[in-house]
Amino acid sequence: MTAVSGSIDAPGFSLGQYFVCLKGIVWREALRFIHQRERFVSALVRPLVWLFIFAAGFRQVLGISIIPPYETYILYEVYIAPGLIAMIQLFNGMQSSLTMVYDRETGGMRTLLVSPFPRWFLLTSKLLAGTLVSVLQAYAFLLIAWFWDIEAPPLGYLALAPVLLLTGFMLGALGMLVSSLVKQLENFAGIMNFVIFPMFFASSALYPLWRVQESSPLLYYICQINPFTHATELIRFALYEKISWVALAVVVGCTVVFLFGAIMAYDPARGFLARRAGPAG
Amino acid sequence: MRSSDVQPIPALDVDRVSHRYGARIALNEVSLTVRQSSFTVLLGLNGAGKSTLFSLITHLYAIRSGQIRIFGYDIASEPGAALSKLGVVFQSRALDVDISVRQNLLYHAALHGIATRRASELIAQVLDRVAMTERSSERVGNLSIGQQRRIEIARALLHQPRLLLLDEPTVGLDVKARADILDHVRRLSVVEGIGVLWATHLIDEADAGDDVVVLHKSRVLARGALGEVVEAAGGADLRDAFNRLVGVADQDELEAAR
Numbered sequence: 001m002t003a004v005s006g007s008i009d010a011p012g013f014s015l016g017q018y019f020v021c022l023k024g025i026v027w028r029e030a031l032r033f034i035h036q037r038e039r040f041v042s043a044l045v046r047p048l049v050w051l052f053i054f055a056a057g058f059r060q061v062l063g064i065s066i067i068p069p070y071e072t073y074i075l076y077e078v079y080i081a082p083g084l085i086a087m088i089q090l091f092n093g094m095q096s097s098l099t100m101v102y103d104r105e106t107g108g109m110r111t112l113l114v115s116p117f118p119r120w121f122l123l124t125s126k127l128l129a130g131t132l133v134s135v136l137q138a139y140a141f142l143l144i145a146w147f148w149d150i151e152a153p154p155l156g157y158l159a160l161a162p163v164l165l166l167t168g169f170m171l172g173a174l175g176m177l178v179s180s181l182v183k184q185l186e187n188f189a190g191i192m193n194f195v196i197f198p199m200f201f202a203s204s205a206l207y208p209l210w211r212v213q214e215s216s217p218l219l220y221y222i223c224q225i226n227p228f229t230h231a232t233e234l235i236r237f238a239l240y241e242k243i244s245w246v247a248l249a250v251v252v253g254c255t256v257v258f259l260f261g262a263i264m265a266y267d268p269a270r271g272f273l274a275r276r277a278g279p280a281g
Numbered sequence: 282m283r284s285s286d287v288q289p290i291p292a293l294d295v296d297r298v299s300h301r302y303g304a305r306i307a308l309n310e311v312s313l314t315v316r317q318s319s320f321t322v323l324l325g326l327n328g329a330g331k332s333t334l335f336s337l338i339t340h341l342y343a344i345r346s347g348q349i350r351i352f353g354y355d356i357a358s359e360p361g362a363a364l365s366k367l368g369v370v371f372q373s374r375a376l377d378v379d380i381s382v383r384q385n386l387l388y389h390a391a392l393h394g395i396a397t398r399r400a401s402e403l404i405a406q407v408l409d410r411v412a413m414t415e416r417s418s419e420r421v422g423n424l425s426i427g428q429q430r431r432i433e434i435a436r437a438l439l440h441q442p443r444l445l446l447l448d449e450p451t452v453g454l455d456v457k458a459r460a461d462i463l464d465h466v467r468r469l470s471v472v473e474g475i476g477v478l479w480a481t482h483l484i485d486e487a488d489a490g491d492d493v494v495v496l497h498k499s500r501v502l503a504r505g506a507l508g509e510v511v512e513a514a515g516g517a518d519l520r521d522a523f524n525r526l527v528g529v530a531d532q533d534e535l536e537a538a539r
Contacts, residue, residue, distance in 0.1 A: 017394030024391020107375025
């Protein structure tokens with residue numbers, strides 16, 4: 001462009017600036033978290049209701065035999081704890097996506113997307129921020145569960161941290177992908193019915209899969225291809241200082257796929273945003 | 282090339298942009314420019330296509346046909362460079378009402394890669410500019426709508442953009458607050474040399490020295506200096522000119538449909 005003057009340079013960002021941006025996004029999520037204490041409490045109450053009421057009621061109905069990673073007979077409460085942790089993260093992921101739909105209707109999402117940083121970076125940072133919140137929630141749940149005599153080996157709690165980051169990322173990315181498909185907030189109730197409940201019930205969260213296999217081979221098959229099953233198992237094994245390689249592989253694979261899908265969905269060139277009926281103005 | 286041929290690069294250059302949602306055409310071959318340090322009013326009724334145009338300029342939607350350049354940077358091929366020169370005040374609320382003014386602005390600074398120390402200096406500057414310095418630690422939710430708008434403008438200016446877009450920024454404001462904000466933004470274009478695109482459906486928000494773009498039912502009906510647009514349309518004033526332009530366009534549409 002030689003025929004024009006007054007052009008201005010637009011230097012790219014340094015690595016340090018990327019870090020500033022990431023820190024800002026995480027920090028904002030932390031502030032939101034502090035200011036919405038009721039969200040934290042309700043996220044904690046949900047699994048506790050399952051633990052204190054549902055599990056107590058089912059204790060006698062379902063005897064659990066010795067299956068890995070457990071080395072002794074266990075109570076039903078102990079069995080469902082990892083599934084409930086995964087449920088915390090599933091809800092958190094969907095809740096973040098709800099926030100994104102809400103943000104899209106207000107200006108919050110636009111503020112984020114109009115940032116000059118690459119969009120994949122912005123979305124991944126937001127995902128990380130949401131995941132960190134879900135990890136905090138999971139540990140708060142484990143603390144309460146500990147008083148309920150659900151104790152894992154000390155190192156299990158430590159081994160859980162990286163696993164929770166991974167599973168939180170997977171479920172958060174799924175939520176983000178879902179959020180790009182939901183046009184308006186009102187449609188969100190459908191997500192409960194079509195995403196959260198089927199994923200939770202058709203998994204190993206509430207009952208061991210060999211039990212499912214006895215009653216329905218088809219359901220067993222569905223449970224096995226449900227990524228939520230593998231998130232649950234990864235958490236279960238980590239909590240007892242073991243690793244399930246199959247679960248790890250599935251969770252990593254799904255994380256990559258969901259994240260890629262979400263980034264594509266929010267990419268203006270390919271995404272679904274512009275394909276829907278646009279704004280009124 | 283002679284120096285007289287040298288044109289300052291436009292702050293915003295929208296070149297034959299079309300956009301549709303399914304079968305509905307939202308923008309039809311729209312072209313407009315915002316000169317550096319000019320105040321350009323994008324005039325259109327609700328549904329004219331203003332918000333779609335803003336979504337395209339801010340890279341929320343992909344441009345399927347035509348080109349948009351911000352200081353010469355193509356929004357499709359160099360979005361980072363283009364967006365770094367752009368400040369936007371959206372029609373919908375973009376501030377987090379639960380946190381303070383300063384926290385909102387720090388977040389925005391981070392989204393532009395500006396670290397806390399430098400951000401603090403810039404925040405002091407922009408808050409001073411909108412006369413909100415003493416409200417910096419106030420929760421945004423406690424501010425009036427007019428004050429929130431001023432913070433939105435401060436936020437949009439924080440990273441020192443050279444082009445400022447405002448989508449119906451005076452919606453919900455009383456007469457006094459509206460005049461204040463209009464006056465303030467107009468001064469920005471003169472004093473700071475920022476190119477401003479001010480989208481509105483309120484004709485009296487345009488002033489004698491402004492550039493005007495009339496957008497109606499997805500098409501640009503007229504554009505240029507306000508005086509030229511009024512003269513070309515044969516109107517007594519802008520309102521008259523606008524009504525004539527819109528009237529002719531609607532008449533044409535009726536006849537085409539017949």
